[in-house]
Amino acid sequence: MSNITIVGGGLVGSLLAIFLAKRGHSVNVYERRPDPRKTDVYAGRSINLVVSHRGWTALRAAGVEEAVKAITVPVYARMMHDREGNLNRVPYSIDNKAIWSVSRGELNRRLLSEAEKLPNVKLFFDHRCVDVNLENATCHFQREEGDHVVVKADVVFGADGAFSAVRSKMMWGRFTYSQEYIEHDYKEVAFPANADGTPKMDPHCLHIWPRRWFMMMGLANQDGGFTGTLFMPHNATAQSPGFDTVREEKEVRKFFTEQFPDALPIVPDIVEQYLRNPQSSLVIIRCNPWQVNGKVALIGDAAHAIVPFYGEGMNAGYEDCKVLNDLLNEHGDDNWAEVLHRYAAARKPNGDAIADLSLRNFVEMRDLVADPKFLLRKKIEGYIQAKHPDKWLPLYSQVKFSDIAYKDAWNEGLRHDRIMEEVLAMKGVEEKWESEEVERKVLGLLKAGK
Ligand SMILES: Cc1cc2nc3c(=O)[nH]c(=O)nc-3n(C[C@H](O)[C@H](O)[C@H](O)COP(=O)(O)OP(=O)(O)OC[C@H]3O[C@@H](n4cnc5c(N)ncnc54)[C@H](O)[C@@H]3O)c2cc1C
Known part of the structure; x- marks a missing residue:
């Protein structure tokens, strides 16, 4: 079993600690801030998050689904408020699926407590990572009181968010980065x-x-x-x-x-x-590679900070943890070079895709949800999905209610755009959107490989 250092005890670092400790590794989490269970480090910046399908899949695999469910509120629809105060409710799915609202602070506190229950997890607060030796997985931490702590591990995970210190060190080498x-x-x-x-x-x-x-x-x-x-x-x-x-x-x-x-x-x-x-x-961070030397890897926002308009940043980070866990199942717990290589190869294209999807959803949320054409498109998509669930899954459902890889969802979303553009151009579609004619048109375009 390995000695693991996790830099960052935020939303992803705390879940990763649970995954790895349950595999028997010895896990030390070093967090820059004080313990959020003792001081209100989230005051004024608590921000609610939504947990969705991918997040739940990972939380379930880590054995903490119930502990988290207890602090969430299910959300089934968007409610649009126009300038006159009129309301318009648009469900997220045709079969009443929910996303789940949770306070960031509450979730972080809950996962830290779940991690701390495991005897092989140790949490260190007020430890700011200031340097990492990428060759021998050694981290340097600065403490508030002024002392300096040096920790050597077998593997280091940078789960230290969008402005990751671990990533900063990786940038000293051959590294591609955009902010x-x-x-x-x-x-x-x-x-x-x-x-x-x-x-x-x-x-x-x-x-x-x-x-x-x-x-x-x-x-x-x-x-x-x-x-x-x-x-x-x-x-x-x-x-x-x-x-x-x-x-x-x-x-x-x-x-x-x-x-x-x-x-x-x-x-x-x-x-x-x-x-x-x-x-x-709000910042978008893309970088490559996500791991070096089979010893140091990035996870969560440290690897892929995205804008919050799909509510997927944390869910994507939780999916990172789940994919890593699956790879450890497949390749063993002592084969880190192989596992980290495969992890980075599997996740990087999806990190890029969810960054693009999230920007796209911003336009949808701030602009299109008030557009009658967009609302008509949603209705048509719901109609087609209800009749042909095997042929049509709206993009939102692919991202929020499925395990379809983000990169595949992105491509499918572009295809849907092309098809819907032609459908919305049909004469009188506003009146006949629920007709066999519209259904035939969509099926024809799908068959033609549009
Ligand atoms: C307004 C807004 C709304 C959002 N809504 C959603 C949503 O609905 N659903 C969703 O899935 N995602 C959402 N997100 C994204 C989500 O917040 C992030 O994806 C998630 O917090 C990433 O978790 P993380 O652990 O990777 O990073 P963070 O949560 O940023 O945690 C990083 C941790 O590392 C610590 N750290 C940083 N530097 C160091 C260092 N040098 N040494 C030691 N520790 C360090 C930090 O103190 C922090 O605790 C939203 C984001 C924003 C801004």
Whole structure:
């Protein structure tokens, strides 16, 4: 059995520790921040996440599905709020499938506690990785108190997020890397529950206020409240306000009054929260290779930081863990060079694909969900899927409710676009979308290999 160092005890590092410890390895997790179970390291940045199919598959394989389910809220549909406050509910699937809302802080605390139950896991907080020797898997950690800790292992995993110190060291060698900030930043606002603890909106929907160039969304917490996130350009453009132009109290109040009038009564202090809460940026990181020397590997956001619009960053990281575990089953626990090589080869194309898919879904969420043509397309896809489930699985379902490789989903999504473009161009399709004619058209295009 191997001595493993995991750098980063966040969402992915904590699950990876459970997987590897259950295989019998000796696992030491070094986390830069204090223990989140003792201090509120997530204050003001808690951000709700959705766990979906791939996440659950991995959590189940690690034996912690039930422990996590207990802190989630199922979400079955998008609820769109227009500027007039009208609502439009669009289910995520035709067969009532859910994604699951969870607080990032709660999830991290739960997984750390599950990891700590295992006798061969040790958690070290306040340990910031400052250097890694890639040849001999030795990490250097700086402690708050000033002392320096050196740890040699058989294998090191960099699960230290988008700004990974492990990856920084890998960049000293032959390494391809790109870092792209998107134009949009985000800010969190808390939506309170009613005085009796009941929710003010349907908790089983992801609430979206799409405004074409910017948007707000809200995901339910278990306490009846919601965590809202406003995504808006860093700098205003001709089409859109930006965080740089919505700054003073008067501007902020005007902005929410005009853009999100139905949110104001639900969150009476939304302006104060906006002014108080931090503004964060969104980055896409792509890199290659994900492992060196069969001794040091990247996992989770350290390997593939993506924008959050498919809600798949963590789910993809959990799938990384599951794939790694499957490869260890296949190739044995003492064959790290082979396993890490195969892990990187299997996951890298999927990391790239989910980065592309996530950007694509941003356009869908902020813009298309308010577009009647897009809503018609969703209805047609649901109709075809219901009649031919073996032939048509909408892209969203491929990503959120299946194990289909992200790269295959991306290609299939492009094919669907080509087919739907022709279907939506059919004369009178608005009236006859549920007809045999439309069905025949889709089947014909599928058969023609469109
Ligand atoms: C607004 C927003 C919404 C999102 N929504 C979703 C969603 O709905 N569903 C989803 O699946 N994903 C979502 N994501 C993505 C998700 O948050 C990330 O993919 C996930 O957190 C990645 O986990 P990780 O453990 O790889 O990285 P992180 O969660 O960033 O954890 C990295 C850990 O490493 C530690 N660390 C960093 N540097 C060092 C160092 N030098 N030494 C030691 N420790 C270090 C950090 O303190 C941290 O604890 C969202 C992201 C954002 C920004």
